[in-house]
Amino acid sequence: MWHIARCLLLVPVLISCVGSFTHTWVPKAVVKHEEISKKILRFEGEKTEPDYFKLLLQENDRLIVGARNKMYNISVIDLEQDELRTLKWPPNSKDNTSCSSMYKDQHKDKCQNFIKVLGKMEGEKYYVCGTNAFSPKCRIYEYKHADYPYREVDLNVTEDVTEQAQAPGFETTKEFDGVGASPYDPEHNSTAIFTDGKLFSATVADRLSRDPLIMERMKMIRTEQHDSNMLKDPHFVSSYDIDEKIYFFLREDAVENINCGKATFSRVARICKNDEGRSGTSVWTSFFKARLNCSVPGEIPFPFDELQSMSDLSFGNHHPTNDPKQRSRILYGVFNTPANSIEGSAVCAFTLADIEHAFMGQFKAQQTTSHAWVPIPVENNPVPHPAQVCVNKSKELTDNTLTFIRNHPLMDRSVNPAGGKPMLIQTQGLGGRFSAIAVDPQVLASDGFYYDVMFVGTTDGRVLKAVNTGKPGLDSSVVIEDIQVLGQHEAIREIKVLRKHGHNQHEKLIIVSKDNIVSMPLHRCGHYKTCSTCLRLQDPYCAWLDTCTTHTTRGLQDIRNGDASQCRDGSYKIEKEENPRTDDQIYTASTLAVACVVAIVVAAMIGFFIGYRVSLCRNHTRNTETMINFEQHFGSLRKNGSRHSGDTSNNIFQEPTKNTAKMLTVNNLSAKSPNLPNGSLESRTITPQQASRTYI
Structure with a gap:
């Protein structure tokens, strides 16, 4: 019985542990694929081979998308491509043959030119880079209008770049090596941004991905090569041009945690756009990075360490507000736990002010490889603080400052999420993990408050529409709709909110997978026919005004609680609440804890009973042997x-x-x-x- 008592003593600990990391939600509405497929637009590209679609640029009501041997120009309204503005750029026969012989059947489908980088230059010129059959290349194209006399020369025959014919309307003016600008593999996690006539890229410089780098292509300035303190097996997620700096978001192996075992941390890194590099070298003098912390708070925080996607930079607020002055520049990201850990995903928001604050503090370093990583005393920092300001002439920095910068790229302070906690958490296997995110900032609702509406993509083709209602606690966000947009085995790679002011019909949500581009409305208010279903949805877009309508500052709405008692038609009294999720049974933290406790008690009782019976059998055997031995001897x-x-x-x-x-x-x-x-x-x-x- 003592064993049972010891097990029961663990019950409170078990309940607290389960409750600490178990969070679930029930969507207000579930939309199946059969229902939504009739109302979405779809672009499928070539269909016969993987396209590895990538959103490159939005120009007014057009989307420019990189794909297999092509760069599509697609209408936002109907997802139809403009043939005249579709760029065709396959690899030449030499590069294709070399790739096919090198990789044989292993990567044969990747021995094509997948367009991954685009920069809009002056006029109708474009800076384009692609994988080019595992031999990256870049070109500068100029679009010629319809009166341009097109030349029909086979790309795979001629090697004279200036004479190669492109898709109707385009002409190439220059071709050069693309190593360091484009990845080799179309599936590699890379990012690039073109600004001020310069291309800043974060990718790898070799086929085996052993030389990661952040580079400015024009002057060929890069991070220190083969220095794990700079970059350690990174996966680059996104990049942003903000003021005088370029920010990169990534996840990488944490060198500061190596003495405690291998771990992956999420980072934000930054460089100055006007950095000229060190004197005599082409290495950044302004590269610094800080950890992004997305974790459930508590005595022992539960972290989500692996960054998957970031939203666009916007002016918003993670919390509902009715004061436009409370808006700030903010980014949202989706994070996952490691594959060998408790399965979980989360959404965290980070303000630009908090990110900049992390680069104003102490640096972190270790004295030797056997020492722990510790903060560097403030008095040891160079003056001015190298991570706070961008110097105009980096080549004039002193040797002591350059040595300090090279040895201390990591900041001690982490960037904590806005509000001190994740916006949305999933930890009980309710489907695929989070994989992409987009945010429609500051949607004005009928209650007079502005809300940042989140659209979260998953690895099983779903889009979760969620909003922070402003209630206290970890469950402040509600999932408005759970929409099966793509097939269950098709991961969502990118999501983008497209909105043209003054044109409601241009409000679109673009969903991108490896082989599909899908467009759908931002809201489905008209689908809900009664006042109660409209209010229970808690959707900032939707309010009840004779019908469930949108784009109104009047009408009934309760985003905070979803209370439908204010409906005058009495629909809230006669409609029954149904569990909207029919494909999976949802278990709450309490249910899981009770189930674990019952399992422990039953297992202990069964073990005690079996042990008791075995003990009786052993005693009986021992008595029989005693009788036999007694007779044998006497x-x-x-x-x-x-x-x-x-x-x-x-x-x-x-x-x-x-x-x-x-x-x-x-x-x-x-x-x-x-x-x-x-x-x-x-x-x-x-x-x-x-x-x-x-x-x-």
Whole structure:
């Protein structure tokens, strides 16, 4: 019973542990693929081979998308491509043959030119880079209008770049090596941004991905090569041009945690756009990075360490507000736990002010490889603080400052999420993990408050529409709709909110997977026919005004609580709440904790019962062996008998005859007689069945 008591003592600990990391939600509405597929627009590209679509640029109501051997120009309104503005750029025969012979069947489908980088230059010029059959190349294209006389020259025949014909309307003016600008593999996590006539890229500079770098292509300035303190097996996620700096978001192996085991941390890194590099070298003098912390707060925080996607930079607020002055520049990101950990995903928001604050503090370093990483005292920082300001002439920095910058790229302070906690958490396997995010900032609702509406893509083709209602606690956000946009085995790679002011029909959500581009409305208010269903949705876009409508500052709405009691039609009284999720049973933290406790108690009771029965069997066996040994040593001690009688009728080792049952001789000891040396013994013969009830 002590074992059961010890197990029961663990019950409170188990409940607290389960409750600390178990968070679930029930969507207000679930939309199946069959229902939504009739109302979405789709662009599928070539269909025959993987396209590895990538959103490159939005120009007014057009989307420019990189794909396999092409760069599509697609209408936002109907997802139809403009053939005249579709750029065709396959690899030449030499690069294709070399790739096919090198990778054979392993990556044969990747021996094409997947367009991954685009920069808009002056006029109608474009800076374009692609994988080019694992031999990255870049070109500068100029678009010529319809009166341009097109030249029909086969790209795979001529090697004269200036004479190569492109898709109608485009002409190439220059071609050059794309290593460091474009990845080799179309699936590699890379990012690039073109600004001020310069291309800033974050990718790898070799086929084996052993040389990661952040580079400015024009002057060829990069991070230190093969220095794990700079970059350690990174996966680049996104990049932003903000003021005088370029920010890169990534995840990488954490060098500061190496003494405690391998771990992946999310980072934000920054460089100055006007950095000229060190004197005599082409290495950044302004590269610094800080950890992004997305974790559930508590005595022992539960972290989501692996960044997957970031939203666009916007002016917003993670919390509902009715004061436009409370808006700030903010980014949202989706994070996952490691694959070998408790499965979980989360959304965290980070303000630009908090990011900049992290670069104003102390640096972190270790004295030697056997020492722990610790903050560097403030008095050891160079003046001015190298991570706070961008110097105009980096080549004039002193040697001491350059040495400090090279040895201390990591900041000690982490960037904590806005509000101190994740916006949305999923940890109970309710489908795929979070994989992409987009945000429609500051949607004005009928209650007079502005809300940042989140659209979260998953690895199983779903889009979760969520909003922070402003309620306290970890469950402040609600999932408005859970929409199965793509197939269950098709991961969403990118999401983008497209909105053209003054044109409601241009409000679109663009969803991108490896092989599909899908467009759908930002809201489905008209689908909900009663006041109660409209209000219970808690959708900032939707309010009840005779019908469930949008783009109104009037009408009934309750985003905070979803209370439909204010409906005058009484629909809230007669409609039954249904569990909108029919494909999976949702278990709350309390349910899981109770189930674990019951399992422990039942297992302990079964173990105790089995142990008790085994103990009885062992005692019975021990008693039987004692009786046999006693008879073997003392025999039937009659008056003229010997210790081991020759009478086979009393020999316990005699094999019984075919028709005779095996017998045992057991001596019942009575009180000792004074006339015999060993007292009087009475002997009787019993069967084995009787022996089980005979005790010594």
